[in-house]
Structure formats: C-alpha cells, structure tokens
Amino acid sequence: MPSSERARQLTLSSCQPPTDGKGRPFSLDGINPSDKPFGSDDKAADKAAVEALAIELDALQNLFYADRRFKLLVILQGMDTSGKDGTLRAVFSRMSPLGVHTVGWKAPTEPERARDYLWRIHQQVPAAGEIMVFNRSHYEDVLVPVVNGWITPGQASQRYAHINDFERMLAETGTIILKFMLHISLDEQRERLQERVDDPAKHWKFSMGDLEVRKQWDAYQKAYEALLGATSVPHAPWTVVPANSKTHRNLMIATVLRDALQSLSLRYPTGDPALTGLKIV
Amino acid sequence: MPSSERARQLTLSSCQPPTDGKGRPFSLDGINPSDKPFGSDDKAADKAAVEALAIELDALQNLFYADRRFKLLVILQGMDTSGKDGTLRAVFSRMSPLGVHTVGWKAPTEPERARDYLWRIHQQVPAAGEIMVFNRSHYEDVLVPVVNGWITPGQASQRYAHINDFERMLAETGTIILKFMLHISLDEQRERLQERVDDPAKHWKFSMGDLEVRKQWDAYQKAYEALLGATSVPHAPWTVVPANSKTHRNLMIATVLRDALQSLSLRYPTGDPALTGLKIV
Numbered sequence: 001m002p003s004s005e006r007a008r009q010l011t012l013s014s015c016q017p018p019t020d021g022k023g024r025p026f027s028l029d030g031i032n033p034s035d036k037p038f039g040s041d042d043k044a045a046d047k048a049a050v051e052a053l054a055i056e057l058d059a060l061q062n063l064f065y066a067d068r069r070f071k072l073l074v075i076l077q078g079m080d081t082s083g084k085d086g087t088l089r090a091v092f093s094r095m096s097p098l099g100v101h102t103v104g105w106k107a108p109t110e111p112e113r114a115r116d117y118l119w120r121i122h123q124q125v126p127a128a129g130e131i132m133v134f135n136r137s138h139y140e141d142v143l144v145p146v147v148n149g150w151i152t153p154g155q156a157s158q159r160y161a162h163i164n165d166f167e168r169m170l171a172e173t174g175t176i177i178l179k180f181m182l183h184i185s186l187d188e189q190r191e192r193l194q195e196r197v198d199d200p201a202k203h204w205k206f207s208m209g210d211l212e213v214r215k216q217w218d219a220y221q222k223a224y225e226a227l228l229g230a231t232s233v234p235h236a237p238w239t240v241v242p243a244n245s246k247t248h249r250n251l252m253i254a255t256v257l258r259d260a261l262q263s264l265s266l267r268y269p270t271g272d273p274a275l276t277g278l279k280i281v
Numbered sequence: 282m283p284s285s286e287r288a289r290q291l292t293l294s295s296c297q298p299p300t301d302g303k304g305r306p307f308s309l310d311g312i313n314p315s316d317k318p319f320g321s322d323d324k325a326a327d328k329a330a331v332e333a334l335a336i337e338l339d340a341l342q343n344l345f346y347a348d349r350r351f352k353l354l355v356i357l358q359g360m361d362t363s364g365k366d367g368t369l370r371a372v373f374s375r376m377s378p379l380g381v382h383t384v385g386w387k388a389p390t391e392p393e394r395a396r397d398y399l400w401r402i403h404q405q406v407p408a409a410g411e412i413m414v415f416n417r418s419h420y421e422d423v424l425v426p427v428v429n430g431w432i433t434p435g436q437a438s439q440r441y442a443h444i445n446d447f448e449r450m451l452a453e454t455g456t457i458i459l460k461f462m463l464h465i466s467l468d469e470q471r472e473r474l475q476e477r478v479d480d481p482a483k484h485w486k487f488s489m490g491d492l493e494v495r496k497q498w499d500a501y502q503k504a505y506e507a508l509l510g511a512t513s514v515p516h517a518p519w520t521v522v523p524a525n526s527k528t529h530r531n532l533m534i535a536t537v538l539r540d541a542l543q544s545l546s547l548r549y550p551t552g553d554p555a556l557t558g559l560k561i562v
Contacts, residue, residue, distance in 0.1 A: 116456070162446075169399065172439055174397075
C-alpha cells in the first residue's frame with residue numbers, strides 16, 4: 001500500500017494501543033511518523049487550526065482551574081528532537097501559568113536514586129484544578145535501564161505493574177492522565193540533530209551523548225513498544241503521535257487534549273446562595 | 282478461660298493478622314490489651330531487657346546505615362494515649378539521629394488535601410540506609426473518614442488496594458515495612474486521659490476533641506479490625522501490640538524490630554580492593 005493511502009487510513013484509534021489489559025507490545029510499524037491523521041493538505045490551515053485550539057484550550061483551562069474537581073497530568077515522551085519542548089510552546093503556552101506547570105525530568109540525583117523511582121514523580125503530581133505537563137517522566141525508568149540491560153525483563157514487568165498501580169490510584173483520586181509518545185523517524189532525527197550541530201545558537205540543545213542514544217535507536221523503539229502495550233490502560237491511555245511534521249504533532253495533541261477537557265462537563269462552582277440578589281453598599 | 286491463662290497462650294503469631302490476601306477483618310477480641318506475650322512476671326527484668334534491646338538496635342542501625350541495601354519504614358498506629366510517643370522515646374532514641382527520622386502526621390493541610398492522600402506520605406519515605414518512623418500514617422485515611430462516614434465502604438476498599446499497591450512498590454524497591462497497632466483498653470485510655478487533665482504539665486497533650494474521638498471508640502476498633510485484615514501482607518505485616526503495660530509494649534516492638542533487622546544479614550560494604558595493604562605515607 002503506498003504511504004499516501006496509508007496516511008489517509010490512520011485514525012486516532014489506530015494510534016492508541018489497546019487498553020484491554022493484555023499488555024502485549026504495541027507495534028510501531030503501522031504508524032508512519034510522516035502520516036498526518038489529524039492534518040489536511042493545507043499547512044497554513046493546519047497552523048491556524050492549532051492557534052484556534054490553543055485559544056480554546058486557554059478557555060477550558062480557566063474553567064478547569066475554577067471547577068477544581070479534577071487534576072490533569074499530561075505526559076510527553078519521545079526520542080531526542082521528537083518535539084517535546086516544541087509541543088509545550090505551541091500547545092500550552094497560551095494558558096495561564098497560574099494553573100499550568102511543567103517539569104522537565106533529568107537523570108535522577110543522588111537523593112532521588114536513594115528512594116524508589118516514583119518518589120520524585122509523586123511529589124510533582126498536579127493539585128486540584130491544576131494542569132501538570134511532564135517533559136519526559138517515570139517512563140524513562142522503563143526505557144534507559146531496559147535498553148542498557150540494567151534491569152531484567154522481570155524487573156521491567158514489575159515496574160509496569162508499579163506504574164499502572166500508581167496511575168490508577170491517581171485516577172481514582174481525581175486525576176485525568178493523558179500520555180503522548182512523539183513518534184519521529186530515524187531520518188528525521190538525523191536532520192534535526194544536524195541542524196543543532198550546524199547552528200551555534202542550538203549547540204546548547206546538543207550533547208555528544210545524544211549520538212550514543214541514537215545508536216541504540218532500534219532497542220529504544222522496542223522498549224517503547226513494550227511499555228506502550230503494558231501501560232496503556234483505560235484510566236491513562238497512550239496516544240502515539242506521528243511527529244515528523246511539527247504542525248501535525250501540535251494539531252493532534254491539542255485536539256486530543258481539547259476533547260478530553262470538553263468531555264469533563266466542566267462548570268464554574270455555584271456561589272454562596274447568599275450572593276443571590278446581594279447589593280453591595 | 283481465665284485471663285491469666287489466656288495471657289500465657291498469646292504468642293507473636295496470634296498478634297499478627299493473617300497475610301493470606303483474603304482481607305477478612307481481624308478480630309481484636311482475642312487480644313487482651315493487658316496480656317504480655319513478650320513479658321515476664323518481673324517488671325524490672327523486662328525494663329532491663331528493653332534497655333539491652335535498645336543498645337542492640339543502635340548497633341544494628343549503624344550497620345543498616347553503612348550497608349545501604351535497604352530502607353526501613355516503621356509505622357506506629359493506635360488510639361490517643363496508646364503510647365506512640367513513648368515508643369519513640371524508649372525504642373528509637375538510642376539510635377543515631379543521622380539515620381533515624383520521625384514524622385508525626387497531623388490532619389492534612391490545604392495543599393495536601395488538593396492531592397491524593399498518599400502524596401505527602403510518599404515524600405517522607407526512607408532513603409537507602411535510613412530508618413523512618415511514622416507516628417500515625419496513611420492508615421489515618423482509612424480510619425477517620427471511615428468512622429465519620431466521609432467515604433463509602435467501596436471507597437475504603439479502594440484505599441486498602443491503593444495502600445497495598447503502594448507498599449508493595451516500596452517493598453519491591455528495597456523497603457522493609459513493619460506496622461504496629463498499639464492496642465489499649467477503653468479503661469486504660471480513661472486513666473491516661475484523666476492523668477493529662479489532672480496534670481497541668483500534660484495539658485498540652487490534651488484537646489477536647491480527644492473526648493469526641495473517645496466516644497467513637499467502638500467504631501474505631503471496627504475500622505482497625507477492617508484495615509488490619511485488609512492490609513496485613515507478607516511484605517508489610519501488622520503486629521497488634523498489647524499496650525496497657527508500657528514496658529511490655531516497648532519490649533515487644535523492640536524485639537520484633539531487632540529480629541527483623543537481624544534477618545537481613547546486614548554487612549559493612551567491602552572497601553575498594555586498592556585499600557588492601559595501602560600504606561598512608
């Protein structure tokens with residue numbers, strides 16, 4: 001099947017691993033990173049749609065903050081240069097910083113390594129009315145150690161179970177959880193890394209270690225397939241986002257997010273009945 | 282059966298709820314708070330034994346700290362005046378404060394109530410080599426709301442599951458968990474509360490709210506029976522401690538703790554081989 005036809009066939013549900021609890025690895029083969037299931041043929045129109053969505057999201061976030069019945073945790077995962085920072089800027093930067101927070105997770109520090117790997121994560125979960133966006137997350141703990149053989153397959157399975165338990169507890173105490181895997185191709189990464197090398201203004205985004213991780217590309221894809229299958233659950237589904245096109249990536253994430261917020265039937269809390277008819281004198 | 286005979290029959294295992302995962306409420310009827318399964322007829326000898334154990338525990342804690350393979354979480358629960366503070370002083374105060382930490386949990390603050398009830402708890406779990414003692418704990422969240430009807434039985438069961446999941450994750454990442462329910466009688470509490478009222482130097486330990494909680498005694502005992510049955514698991518067992526006698530309470534807790542630490546085969550880490558034969562010049 002030519003790629004252009006496949007592109008038209010990709011839908012949201014084909015980008016979401018089954019949440020049937022069977023935990024089978026979710027193959028990324030069927031998802032071409034250049035496909036645009038949420039895009040049109042008109043890039044300018046897509047860009048305008050992202051802008052419109054960002055404004056819509058701002059209004060929804062305002063309501064979400066006032067409503068205070070829910071917490072929202074958004075997780076962004078993906079290989080280097082897959083566009084996690086760019087998503088933050090394009091999709092979330094219109095919202096009020098009062099109610100939207102971001103954490104960029106790095107390698108754990110000494111005190112963090114001295115506790116379980118969910119310890120530092122739990123400290124940063126959103127409060128009632130808040131939106132928290134994780135740039136990388138606890139899913140790094142079932143990627144880096146798996147790819148490098150630091151933990152056994154049995155230990156990886158144990159961690160999937162810990163993560164599912166943890167996220168279920170968060171969901172059962174009012175947290176909406178949305179997880180996005182930004183899916184780019186090996187070629188696209190080469191181009192984006194080259195850009196960082198060629199442009200001195202982008203050197204700060206590049207480290208030689210990125211090349212080592214690039215060499216492990218296939219092992220990382222496999223580790224992603226395993227975690228997508230094991231940890232996509234009804235209360236915390238994964239969405240794989242074809243992300244070779246930045247505009248499409250933003251459009252898809254903003255749409256899924258908007259739909260999730262709209263489905264909550266958010267409302268402003270009812271005021272004190274004493275306010276009805278009150279005359280301020 | 283006269284109470285003196287029953288006293289001789291109480292053993293450690295009869296004070297530990299089954300960890301078979303069936304979750305049936307554990308009846309406290311069989312455990313007379315005045316019994317002394319770990320005591321002798323000689324109070325002075327028992328006191329000397331506690332002292333000896335405290336010194337033994339100090340040495341074990343030192344080794345535990347150096348070994349750094351484990352974390353130890355000790356949870357003390359019990360009704361007002363059941364002796365949680367007294368246990369801290371008698372059993373833990375010989376240890377180096379470097380490796381032993383304590384948190385006394387109070388009613389949650391506003392930012393704590395805005396997250397799940399395990400959020401603040403997770404922040405205080407012990408690091409590698411550390412001993413953390415919780416004076417009250419997340420178990421208050423399946424006592425106070427249950428007794429006051431703030432959560433449904435279904436929500437209580439959900440919380441038992443959250444707690445079991447959470448503690449299993451801690452155990453699987455190297456935490457030893459020991460949980461003690463300090464079991465006193467209604468009469469003993471009356472005497473201890475009266476003492477606090479009569480002695481101005483103890484007024485700070487008393488609040489009128491304690492009398493409201495005392496009125497709910499039976500409901501609290503029932504809530505304890507439910508949680509003891511639901512959350513006593515192989516990786517985090519409960520021990521019910523007959524605690525009308527303070528000396529017996531200390532003796533029993535110190536012994537269980539000592540035995541748990543001894544079973545870990547703690548060792549000093551092996552030094553750098555380069556140290557062998559090294560001459561400092």
